[in-house]
Amino acid sequence: MDVGDFVKIKMENTMYCGTLMPSINEDTIVVKMKSGYNVGLKKTKIKSIEILKPENSSNFQPLTSSNNEFKPLNLEKNPNLKNISILSTGGTVASRVDYKTGAVHPAFTANDLIRAVPELLDIANIKGRAILNILSENMLPKYWVMTAEAIKEEIENGAEGIVITHGTDTMHYTAAALSFMVESEVPIILVGAQRSSDRPSSDAALNIISAVMAATEPIKGVYVVMHGEIDDTICNLHEGVKVRKLHSSRRDAFKSVNNTPVAKINPFTKEITYLREIKPQNSSKIKKVSINKKLEEKIALIKVYPGIDSEILKFYVDKGYKAIVLEGTGLGHTPETFFSGIDYANKNNVLVLMSTQTINGRVNMNIYSNGRELQSLGVLPCEDILSEVLFVKIMHLLGNYDLKDAKKLICKNRVGEINESINLKY
Amino acid sequence: MDVGDFVKIKMENTMYCGTLMPSINEDTIVVKMKSGYNVGLKKTKIKSIEILKPENSSNFQPLTSSNNEFKPLNLEKNPNLKNISILSTGGTVASRVDYKTGAVHPAFTANDLIRAVPELLDIANIKGRAILNILSENMLPKYWVMTAEAIKEEIENGAEGIVITHGTDTMHYTAAALSFMVESEVPIILVGAQRSSDRPSSDAALNIISAVMAATEPIKGVYVVMHGEIDDTICNLHEGVKVRKLHSSRRDAFKSVNNTPVAKINPFTKEITYLREIKPQNSSKIKKVSINKKLEEKIALIKVYPGIDSEILKFYVDKGYKAIVLEGTGLGHTPETFFSGIDYANKNNVLVLMSTQTINGRVNMNIYSNGRELQSLGVLPCEDILSEVLFVKIMHLLGNYDLKDAKKLICKNRVGEINESINLKY
Known part of the structure; x- marks a missing residue:
């Protein structure tokens, strides 16, 4: 079998037909399926391989300038x-x-x-x-x-x-x-x-x-x-x-x-x-x-999980980071064991912002004692702003404003990043 | 107005009725709604407040041992x-x-x-x-x-x-x-x-x-x-x-x-x-x-994002962490600028595992050059295992096996964490 051969591979429960590709490692055979996707198949799970038609990859000629003779584009503007x-x-x-x-x-x-x-x-x-x-x-x-x-x-x-x-x-x-x-x-x-x-x-x-x-x-x-x-x-x-x-x-x-x-x-x-x-x-x-091209790039995004090391915050603070976006659990929580790191960030004027790893829904740090304590340590709950968007928003704000003003602006809706109409009940 | 008062608060577009709660900060009024949820309302956005019926929280008597006289439980077993x-x-x-x-x-x-x-x-x-x-x-x-x-x-x-x-x-x-x-x-x-x-x-x-x-x-x-x-x-x-x-x-x-x-x-x-x-x-x-109670707790979970600091990996490696679970982008990618940290982890025998921050779908690191390079740096693509589950699975495996065996077992389905039937096409 050679790379490029069109093969039929029988596994325990399924069958794959496609073009043989170079392997990633010696335990795996890689086949390009008709869908265009590559599948890695563990050799130990393969029952049989059959070569159907060698070098059959002619269906997939890529359309690029290098292998196609294009006429130069002559685009006349349509005033309508x-x-x-x-x-x-x-x-x-x-x-x-x-x-x-x-x-x-x-x-x-x-x-x-x-x-x-x-x-x-x-x-x-x-x-x-x-x-x-x-x-x-x-x-x-x-x-x-x-x-x-x-x-x-x-x-x-x-x-x-x-x-x-x-x-x-x-x-x-x-x-x-x-x-x-x-x-x-x-x-x-x-x-x-x-x-x-x-x-x-x-x-x-x-x-x-x-x-x-x-x-x-x-x-x-x-x-x-x-x-x-x-x-x-x-x-x-x-x-x-x-x-x-x-x-x-x-x-x-x-x-x-x-x-x-x-x-x-x-x-x-x-x-x-x-x-x-x-x-x-x-x-x-x-x-x-x-x-507005000013972005503060010293911003970290951290997903919170059980047992997360509190010193990760110290790492970022000591490296001169200006703000840290947390993806908390649920309504915006972290383990108590994470509080010392947050306190360290707060004492060093590093802004800690809260979003949620549930993706959907709004942060609400007034319901549980954990959220209240985090707020008393300086963490700002950031409504329903997606963590990725919050990360970018604080880069933008700290590129243009000082810490005090950035704090005021972070939960102010700017371009639709906060949906104020989401029912808090659900 | 006192905490406990039942109030009607008119905002620009909406109205809230509920019990007044202690405030979190001086800019905000907190109201407990009938749904049981607290809403924080910015004072600057409030149009009017009306006290409806003071101290009306009698609907919400918590049912706990401390304020309810319970008979002792006398549970006779039903053999059926x-x-x-x-x-x-x-x-x-x-x-x-x-x-x-x-x-x-x-x-x-x-x-x-x-x-x-x-x-x-x-x-x-x-x-x-x-x-x-x-x-x-x-x-x-x-x-x-x-x-x-x-x-x-x-x-x-x-x-x-x-x-x-x-x-x-x-x-x-x-x-x-x-x-x-x-x-x-x-x-x-x-x-x-x-x-x-x-x-x-x-x-x-x-x-x-x-x-x-x-x-x-x-x-x-x-x-x-x-x-x-x-x-x-x-x-x-x-x-x-x-x-x-x-x-x-x-x-x-x-x-x-x-x-x-x-x-x-x-x-x-x-x-x-x-x-x-x-x-x-x-x-x-x-x-x-x-x-089986053996868990290796020195495991980190890192969400990848544009501009993520490659030294975060060095931080964990130098602290003696044994494995790092990445939540990559898309099919399991990281920025090229993250490769040096991954190389450092690999050279120090710290296992780097890949899941995806898209949550749904399977990791596939054979399609794009980025995924291939990450594999050549030792990163293991971990099928469709959720990042949270992957984090726990490697704690379990490294608590019980050496690195070499853990590598072999991580992508072997154990209790249903890998769905082998997911169509790779979608």
């Missing part, structure tokens, strides 16, 4: 359509599979996307611009700043909507960062894909079409657009500060938390159905944009 | 019913509200529970035993051991089912710990409540009735029983290693992850509907029980 800029940052939505190794690499540029989804040109005048080429697990605060700068330039140069193609791993962190950093009258839509665009099961095209549709709407603010269901039916428009990746691989991995999505987008009928009211744009100020 | 032991550890399910301060304190003993829910005596012969009296955010590995010891004693003394009343904050951690520590033919049911039992909206009684029902079933293993819906309709029976608290306050906060619940329990009709097959008990070995 809005001008949308697509900024590419990398990620699966703009990636291709290396069929030698089976690995996925970010590759497409924004112009490649237009070539792959020419339908976009019926929705808007599209301008493509590559600003980064990374997988989103490598996203860093400095790249948020680069992205904000590019958004500003595009809006000032006439973009009436922005689409940012982004890896899904940290798309919700970037959406939160841009929510706090960019002030404009233009919709800024982050979009990703869970399957790369050269795969038969890719969600990239529908997501991008839906994102461009959203970008032509008369709304403002930062949003995420992704599949709303497993199948190719609708996409959801999520608020950038109320969304989280909640599945590692499903196409409908992104869910609005503590609120409904803003709208459902049907990329087939081109209809957008709003589920609630949102801020309309002031179209007379469409070219007005300001960005 | 099974013998169930209820072990109380504290938490909301067995708590009362201090109406001076509005705080909730763990208070009820198992016998108090029987007095509060006498219906239990129609389902089983109940024996109550208080083993701890803590809020579950203070749960520690040593208390898991105490609980396992009490379970063993009860089973050896004739208990045919065990119910453990537990705070909800960390109930899923304890359920996982007991899953790995206790081997028996008896159902072990953890149960909690999101509202204390002296409140009109309490879920305690229905949850406990459902838990005792489950404890009389001919099944084995560790489970969690909690409300399946917001309303008082059904409870769900969740596998102890496939469940997570996913809302800070809702009564249906616990959800099975990467699997359905095991069964739906109707506490009104006394019907249990199984949704899938589970291990039946061997009733001839019902008194056979063994517990």
Whole structure:
């Protein structure tokens, strides 16, 4: 058997058909399935292997500039359509599979996307611009700043909507960062894909079409657009500060938390159905944009768990960290054994903020004695702000304000990160 | 206005009626609502306050041994019913509200529970035993051991089912710990409540009735029983290693992850509907029980995020930690900037395990270059094991095996913590 062979592998209860890939270790065989996904199979559990048709990988020709002869793009502007800029940052939505190794690499540029989804040109005048080429697990605060700068330039140069193609791993962190950093009258839509665009099961095209549709709407603010269901039916428009990746691989991995999505987008009928009211744009100020690039990067995010070492707080305080976001248990609790570390942080003027690891629901530190004691040690309960959003918000606040003012502003709703209408009863 | 007054407070858009509680700080007024929950109201947002009826808190008389004259329990055994032991550890399910301060304190003993829910005596012969009296955010590995010891004693003394009343904050951690520590033919049911039992909206009684029902079933293993819906309709029976608290306050906060619940329990009709097959008990070995109390406590759990400090790994390695569980992004990734810390851990024989912060779905570190590189640095991808369960599992494994064997066993399904049937496509 060679890498590239098309094989049928029988296991105890199941069978896998796919292309043989290079192994990760000697105990495992890796097979690329028709879905495009790799499966690692333990050799000890394999009953039989059969070679069906050697070197059969011709179904999966990646669509990239390097192996396709493209005509140069000649995009004439349609005066009846809005001008949308697509900024590419990398990620699966703009990636291709290396069929030698089976690995996925970010590759497409924004112009490649237009070539792959020419339908976009019926929705808007599209301008493509590559600003980064990374997988989103490598996203860093400095790249948020680069992205904000590019958004500003595009809006000032006439973009009436922005689409940012982004890896899904940290798309919700970037959406939160841009929510706090960019002030404009233009919709800024982050979009990703869970399957790369050269795969038969890719969600990239529908997501991008839906994102461009959203970008032509008369709304403002930062949003995420992704599949709303497993199948190719609708996409959801999520608020950038109320969304989280909640599945590692499903196409409908992104869910609005503590609120409904803003709208459902049907990329087939081109209809957008709003589920609630949102801020309309002031179209007379469409070219007005300001960005705030100051971020305090010495912020830690800590998930709390039984037996967690209290000295972890001392570690961060002694390293000069300015604030620590806790993902507490339940309504916002930590073990009593963690109190000494919190006290140390408080005495050293390091802000300790509380969110919850239950993801859904609101922090309430007035109900149990534990929450009350934490508050007396200086911990601030932060409503229903998602921990990831809280982490980004305090970076932004401490980049712009002193500790005292940041404390006052952290629980003040800024861009929708706090849903004040959530019933406290449930 | 005095603490205890019944007030009507008008805000900009809403109105609150409830009992005035002591304030947390000078900017806030705290009101205990009819639901039993406290609401903190910013003084600056209050339009008007009206005192309706002073000192009106008579609806909420807590039911505790201290203020109620109980007859001693005289429980005659019904030979047609099974013998169930209820072990109380504290938490909301067995708590009362201090109406001076509005705080909730763990208070009820198992016998108090029987007095509060006498219906239990129609389902089983109940024996109550208080083993701890803590809020579950203070749960520690040593208390898991105490609980396992009490379970063993009860089973050896004739208990045919065990119910453990537990705070909800960390109930899923304890359920996982007991899953790995206790081997028996008896159902072990953890149960909690999101509202204390002296409140009109309490879920305690229905949850406990459902838990005792489950404890009389001919099944084995560790489970969690909690409300399946917001309303008082059904409870769900969740596998102890496939469940997570996913809302800070809702009564249906616990959800099975990467699997359905095991069964739906109707506490009104006394019907249990199984949704899938589970291990039946061997009733001839019902008194056979063994517990494994060895836990390696030097285990850390770290959530990964953009810009996370790589030195956090060095901190744990240098403190003698034996393993680190990462909650990576997406399919199990970390920033490249985190690789140096992982390399340091690996070179110092500290095991680094990968789970995902998306909660749902499976880790797959063969798809992207980042995952492959992490594996080459020694990180082990841990299937669809929940991070909290992985944390407990490696405590258990390193308490009993050397590093080499623990590595081999970590991805071997033991008690249902790995769902091998999850389709990798989604």
